[in-house]
Amino acid sequence: MPDDMARPLVRGGGGSRHLEASLSEPGAPVVGILGTGDFSRSLARRLVASGYQVVVGSRNPKRLSALFPEEAEVMSQLEAAGHADLVFVAVFPEHHSTLSQLKPALAGKTLVDVSNGLQINRDGPSNAQQLADLFPESFVVKGFNTISAWTLQTGPRDGSRQVFLCSDHHKAKSAVTQLCRRMGFVPVDMGFLSSSLEIENIPFYLFPSWHIPILCTLALFIFFYLYNFTRDVLHPYITERKSVFYKMPIETVNVTLPSVALVMLALVYLPGLSASYLQLWRGTKYSLFPNWLDRWLTRRKQFGLCSFLCAVLHAVYSLSLPMRKSARYKLLTAAFKQVKQGVEDSWVDEEVWRMELYLSVGIMALGLLSLLAVTSLPSVANAVNWREFSFIQSTLGYGALFMATLHTLLFGWDRAFSWDQYRFYLPPTFLLVLILPLGALLGRLALVLPCVALRLRQIRRGWERSQYIRFTLTDGGCHDRLEDASAV
Amino acid sequence: MPDDMARPLVRGGGGSRHLEASLSEPGAPVVGILGTGDFSRSLARRLVASGYQVVVGSRNPKRLSALFPEEAEVMSQLEAAGHADLVFVAVFPEHHSTLSQLKPALAGKTLVDVSNGLQINRDGPSNAQQLADLFPESFVVKGFNTISAWTLQTGPRDGSRQVFLCSDHHKAKSAVTQLCRRMGFVPVDMGFLSSSLEIENIPFYLFPSWHIPILCTLALFIFFYLYNFTRDVLHPYITERKSVFYKMPIETVNVTLPSVALVMLALVYLPGLSASYLQLWRGTKYSLFPNWLDRWLTRRKQFGLCSFLCAVLHAVYSLSLPMRKSARYKLLTAAFKQVKQGVEDSWVDEEVWRMELYLSVGIMALGLLSLLAVTSLPSVANAVNWREFSFIQSTLGYGALFMATLHTLLFGWDRAFSWDQYRFYLPPTFLLVLILPLGALLGRLALVLPCVALRLRQIRRGWERSQYIRFTLTDGGCHDRLEDASAV
Amino acid sequence: MPDDMARPLVRGGGGSRHLEASLSEPGAPVVGILGTGDFSRSLARRLVASGYQVVVGSRNPKRLSALFPEEAEVMSQLEAAGHADLVFVAVFPEHHSTLSQLKPALAGKTLVDVSNGLQINRDGPSNAQQLADLFPESFVVKGFNTISAWTLQTGPRDGSRQVFLCSDHHKAKSAVTQLCRRMGFVPVDMGFLSSSLEIENIPFYLFPSWHIPILCTLALFIFFYLYNFTRDVLHPYITERKSVFYKMPIETVNVTLPSVALVMLALVYLPGLSASYLQLWRGTKYSLFPNWLDRWLTRRKQFGLCSFLCAVLHAVYSLSLPMRKSARYKLLTAAFKQVKQGVEDSWVDEEVWRMELYLSVGIMALGLLSLLAVTSLPSVANAVNWREFSFIQSTLGYGALFMATLHTLLFGWDRAFSWDQYRFYLPPTFLLVLILPLGALLGRLALVLPCVALRLRQIRRGWERSQYIRFTLTDGGCHDRLEDASAV
Known part of the structure; x- marks a missing residue:
């Protein structure tokens, strides 16, 4: 759980391990680096360790060479540009123009632009495209900007780290791809240099796919919290002057969390159902879904993981x-009252059964959700087939x-039918909560009806209501992956 | 937690991002695709993004070209077959024969068969073998059938996705391997085309390695549940007419779960012990284990993860x-009774100690099991050495x-020796449960005895009782990985 | 949860799946293996499956050929050395010298040394270096020693397995790298043969990065346990002869665990803060941190995961x-006392609020820690950007x-100010525990002050107090990755 990556990453001159290697293999390819920051130094170290000869171009070679591994030669920028066929440009993009004097030396060479911008850039041009404009005779490849100096140093033990690459020059990209792989990274080809804007924006993303689910969770939480607060805390205070404000930190939270969890879980399955019904209604799978459905x-x-988090918190709150x-x-x-009233046993069988049942079903629902959550982990998801x-x-x-719906139904028991549950005319929370999950379950059930299921399977297999060729296939075992040749 | 993958994956013509790329790099290799289904479209899109020129062969090029990225050219099947040296065959296998007219155009070319069957196929021939028979002059490579259209589209950000490849033609396989890697997937060489049957069956596997452990867990659960039900619910009902059926959903489940968990945990360690004893008895490691032991x-x-799941559920049930x-x-x-009887304090020191101890040991056992479970995650297991x-x-x-055995022993305390615990002459559950774990622990202890341990180490190091060359090595630090040269 | 890997891995002659392949593709490259142990056999099997022709060199070819897949040819060592250009040396390192007769046959060929030592070797020379001395005319590559025979057999389905390679000969290393990749492993280039000592030591590491954190956790646990034992168990026994030793297994552990968890969590953030303050004090990021800070x-x-483990155990203990x-x-x-004294309701509002609040905050702290722990999983950490x-x-x-600090403060409430909490003059535990976390929080707060934050950002961007060129940048959005060109 690192606080920052601020410490100097490279221990200058401490390369005892590579003492012998400092003569460098004569046949090893030469790679150049322009710039002498943290990133340059980590890159130099990694390149040396991967068997490359490294030349570093600096404006002040004497002063800074101590910071680099001794196998790397620090020289003037012009010399470095002349020595290497593949040159990393590791200076701030706002200073790219200071390199223009190197234009002749870099002509016909591969330049790797590793820079990031200062903020997200939606309009372009990207740093890499500007560099390409500046050096029209060089072959610019974008990449490595998503890799930190830290990863460059500790990387090879750490598992697969992806490096996104793009370029308009096939050969240059191939060369960088190979180098990338030899350094222990996993290159991902993103196509042409026009993708560089996207690649440069990657480091600025902050969980883009989580924004809507988290907002949704928060909105539901606030709504249900206020609803429960009104019913459980405000109502007794206003009607009976009974102060139960102590319920706010735990009890009210604990009836709110399962509501959020169940509604969020229903929201996981509703878009898939909507898509199926839309396909049935349209009679084809070849038209696009509306944009909101697509994103959903x-x-x-x-959505599922937010639901799981709420469910787990609900479990912990309940157990406490x-x-x-x-x-x-x-x-x-x-106990005092019972003794005073002389009631030996206040056992109510219905209450006991209700609680044993909804607890039991709730734990099973949580168990199933946990399995789902575990299989959401990338490494587990990668290990299972379709x-x-x-x-x-x-x-x-x-x-x-x-199970979660049943848990809620059993919790509700017959309370929907008793008038005193409608405080301030507000129905019990569980009634509101049940709408979407019951809808999802019934909607799913309808899709299992043989006639509906068959039609849906046909549509997924390429059948179209309006099409000139009609054909029916009886099994969808092929997972909707291939087109029937007769429709080709 | 997706419900289905039915939505149209490719937004036709929306390739604004690759507008410039539509001219395509002149030197880029050309890849052909026969078929126009979801898979073809996702494949085309991915290939274009990876810098390939893509030609799609369709029976109806005009109608369908709108569904493909604009950089891909949709043409007749014959034209597409003529343009590319590497052709993906993405039509349903039952329609492979409709492609036979392309035989001359595809001669000498690499065909990638991406098809799956409709169900598991144990006897062969595989689709790929049939395709190879159909096109004897082409070089058939099997692969990509385990990749969904969905993964093709979203893949590169998603980490390593394996593509299983096989072919009888080395060069063709190499070409597909490279293409595969350039698309961001991890090719896995499965050897010759005879493996294609296995590769085609992969998508039909439904957790094959889990069948026996899950069946085992269920069988143990049912057995122990009925046993506990008889002792804890039926016995008081029959002997005292006391109805405690409310115990069924939680209390009976909660005494059943730890029994299953502990027996399953013992079953994790028994096969390894059996293997060791078998090797000791046979005096060699060079003979095969019986098949059941091998599979176990x-x-x-x-088995271990099933045990862990039961243990966690047991913890949650107990806490509730x-x-x-x-x-x-x-x-x-x-409380009522205590007041009536005037007993100020009913504290029983032995009962208190028993519970504090078995709870404490139980939590520690669960903690250790959790560590084991976490290291079972593929990404964690990959990060540790042997x-x-x-x-x-x-x-x-x-x-x-x-710890789990101790937890059970402490829970049992002295109850094995009190006659009223033998309801219906059935011994307390914990006695049954302890047989296998105690056996495993004692069996393991015996292997630690110096004389036994030494002999076992010798055997693992290649020593054979019946062998003509006898040698002894005193340390097994080499992890049994190498053969002593004197036995080579 | 395997006990050992002792079972014979290769089912000799059972290669029905590769029957056709036994003729082997004529153009397939030939790979040699010297040695016939478990590792050799698994290696042979994997190589055959990956499309290589395999020749195995044995001293006793007739007897052992049954143990190898039938596609592999078992022959004399000299013949095998003659047939292949790339030869795996899979004999125990102490027997490398018995291979010296093969020197002429192996000249100009690539030798892959897969051996491990018997124990960690800090001084060198490594096995691989000794092998290179023995065969000066061959090209020795170190690698595969971290892969077990087991992984070789089951590997390809198991995700990415790293193979660390090093060699002084670029071409030989490239050849092995390719072979490695074709077998489905992920080669990691570790540079020159001088790295082989490090590679050979990898299999002996036993969680080196965990030693200090675990020792730290244990030391804190012992200290706080004794402290709490003295205050909570010994004090009442000595002062009032009240025996509460039953508290030892659970209650004393449960007040000790959160103390350890919170101090360990503070220790996660203190090194980052120290680094920041050190940089501020020195006015530069270009000098090295002291060694202990670097390692911390x-x-x-x-440290964070140890803290999390303690926190989770604390939660489970508390819930129980x-x-x-x-x-x-x-x-x-x-209850008895209350009835006797005629107190209907003993409700103390302050006690209720205190507990509701610290429970609630504690659960939230645990929730946040869980999110942190999940993102520590390698596969999740790999999926997020910087x-x-x-x-x-x-x-x-x-x-x-x-949150965790607030949980402790709320738990403490006003007890620091009541004299009877200072048993044996020892302050309540929570006071001791709060020192480091409060220090970390205040230290962090100071860094957020605009003047301090600006200076720190400048330093991280390359500014130096003592430097001849002074420049200021207003945004650190570039994550400290690049050097400003004006300082190059």
Whole structure:
């Protein structure tokens, strides 16, 4: 849990491990670096360790060479540009123009632009495109900007780190791709230099796919919290002058969290259902979904994980209920009353069954949700095949939704039918919560009806209501991946 | 948590980002695609983004070209086959024969068969083999069938996705391997085309390594649940007419889960012990284990994770016990009785100690099991070396087994010796449960005896009782990886 | 959770799947293996599956050929050395000298040394260097020693497995790199053969980065446990002869765990703060940190995970408190007393609020810590960019530290000011615990002051107090990665 990466990464001259290597293999390829910051130094060190000869171009070679591994030669910028065929440009983009004197020396060479901007840039041109304009006779490749100096130093043990590359020059990109791989990174080809704007924006993203799910969770939380506060805290205060404000930090939160969790879980499955119904209605899969549905479909994992977080917090809050002083005081008061009234046993069988059942079902729902959450981890998701993934996310997922809905129904029991539950005419919270999940479950159930299921399968297999060629296939086992040749 | 992948993946013609690229680099290699389904479109898009020129062969080029990125040229099948040296065949396998007219155009070219069957196919021939028979003059490579259209589109950001490849033609396979890597996937060479049947079956696997462990867990759960139900619910009902059926959803489940967890944990360590004893008895490591043992050894991780799941559920169920209404009613009744009987303090020191101890040990066992479970995650397991992995799985693992066994022993306390615990002559559950774990612990202890340990180390180092060359090595630090040269 | 890897890995002659392949592709490259142990056999099998022709050199070819896949030819060592250009040396290093007769046959060929030592070797020479001395005319590459026979067999499905390679010969290393990749492994270039000592030591590492954090956790645990034991168990025993030793397994552990967790969490953030203050004081980032600070900075993740483990155990212990017999007996006694004294309700509002608040804040702190822990998983950490990582680890991290500190402050409430809390003149535990976290929070707060923050940003951007060129940049959005060109 690092606070910052501010410490000097390269221990200058401490390269005892590579003492022998300092003569460098004569045949090793030469790579140049312009710039002498943290990034340059880490890059030089990594390149040397990967068997490259490194020349560093600096305005002040004498003063700074001590900071570089001794196998790397620090020289003037012009000399460095002359020595290497592949040159990393590691100076701030606002100073790219100071390099223009190197233009003849860099002509016909590959320049790797590793720079980032100061903020997100939506309009272009990108730093890399500006560099390409500045050096029209060089071959500019964008890349490595998403890699920190820190990763460059510690990388090879750390697993696969992706490097996004793009360039308009196929050969130059190939060369950088190879170098990248030899350094232990995983190159990802992003196409032409026009993608460089996107690549330069990557470091500025702050969980873009989480914005809507988190906002959604917060909005639901605030709504349900206020609703429960009104019913459970404000109502007794106003009607009976009974102060139960102590419920605010735990009890009110704890009835709010499961509401948010269940609604969010329903929101995971509603977009898929909407898509299916839209396809049934349109009679084809070849027209695009509306934009909002498209974006919603790609956020389902995030919605699911927000739901899981709320569910886990609900579990922890619930488990902590009996340890509170308030629970203890209430129990002692109840014991006192029971003794005073001479009631030996106040056992109510219905209450007992209700609680045993909804607890039990709730724990099972949480167990299923946990399995779903674990399979959302990238390394686990990568280890399962398509059928396994869809089994978990669809079959287990609807199982979890069903269990969570049942948990809420059992919690509600018959309270929807007792008038004193409608405080301030507000229905009990669980009634509001159940709308979407019940809708999702019924909607899913309708899709299982044989006639509907068959038609949907046909559509997913390429059938179109309005099409000139009609054909029917009886099995969708191919996972909707291929086009029937007769429609080609 | 996606419901389905049915939405149209490719937004036709929306390729504003690659506008400049539509002229395509003249030197870029040309890749052909036959078929125009979801998969073809995602593939085309990805290939274009990776810098390839793409030609798509369709029966109806005019109608469908709108669905493809504008940089891809949609043309007739014959034209497409003529333009490219590497052609993806993305039509349903049952329609492969409709392509036979392309035979001359595809001669000498590389065909990538991306198809899946409709169901698991154990006998062969595979689709790829049939395609190879159909196009004997082409070089068929099997691959990409495990990749969904979805992954093709979103892939490069998503980490390493493996593509299983096989072919009888080395050069063709190399070409596809390179293309695969350039698209950001991780090619895995599976050898000759005879492996294509296996590769085609991969998408149909539904957690094959989990079947036996899950069945085992279910069987143990049902057995112990019925056993506990008989002892804890049926016995009081029959002998005293006392109805405690409310115990079924939680209390009976909660005594069943730890039993399953502990037996399953013992089943993780028994196969390794069996293997060791078998090697000691046979006096060699060079003979094969029986098949069942072999399969059991490869399922240990799954057994362990099933055990962990039961243990976690047991913890959650246990923690939820005091919040139940039934616990509350019982406590109130106890308070009433205590007041009536004038007992100020009913404290029983032995009961207190027993519970504090078994709770404490139980939590420690759960902590150790959690560490084991976390290191089972692929990305964590990949980050540790062999010695660390074996330390966790063996040392920590036996530690967890010991703690869990101790938890059960402390829970049992002296109840094995009190006659009223043998309801219906059935011994307390914990006695049944302890058999396997105690066996495993004792069996492991015996292997630590110096004479046994030494012999086992010799055997693992290649020594054979019946062998003509006898040699002894005193240290197994080399992890049994190499053969002593004198036995070479 | 495997116990050992002792079972014979290769089923000799069972290669039905590759029957056709036994003729082997004529153009396939030939790879040799010297040695016939487990590792050799798994290696042979994998090489065959990856499309190589394999020749195995053995002293006793007839006897052992049954153990190898039938596509591999087992022959004499001399023949094998003659057939292949790339030869794996898989014999124990102590027997390398027995291979000296092969010197002429191996001249000009690539030798891959896969051996490990018997123990960690800090002084050298490495096995690979000795092999290189023995075969001066061959090109020795070190590698594959970190891969077990087990991984060789099951590897390709298992995700990315890194193979560390080094050699003084560029071409030989390239050849092995390619072979490595074709076998489905991820080669990591470690440079020259001088790195082989380090590579050979890798299998002996046992969580080197965890030693100090774990020792630290243990030391803190022992200290706080004894401290709490003295105050909570010994004090009542000595002063009032009240035996509460039953508190030792759970209650004393449960007040010790959060203390350890909070101090460890503070220790995560203190090194980063120290580094910042050191840079401010020195006025430059271009001088090295003291060694201890450097090492501490690289262990922050481990400190954080130890803290998280303690926090989770604290949560589980706390949740289990009300289910204990001791809690039950105490409650019954309290009920008895309350009835006897005729107190209907013993409700103390301040106690209730205190507990509701510290519970609630504690759960939130745990939630934040869980998010931090999840993003420490390699596969999750790899999926976020630098800005996201730093947001989680720094912003969420300080949030968790703040919440955990607040949890402790609320738990303490006004007890620091009541004299009877100072048993044996020892201050309450929470006072000791709060020193470091409050220090870290205040230290962080000081860094947010505009003048300090600006200066720090300048320093990180390359500014030096003593430097001849002074310049100021107003934004650090570039993440300290590049050097300003004017300082180049």
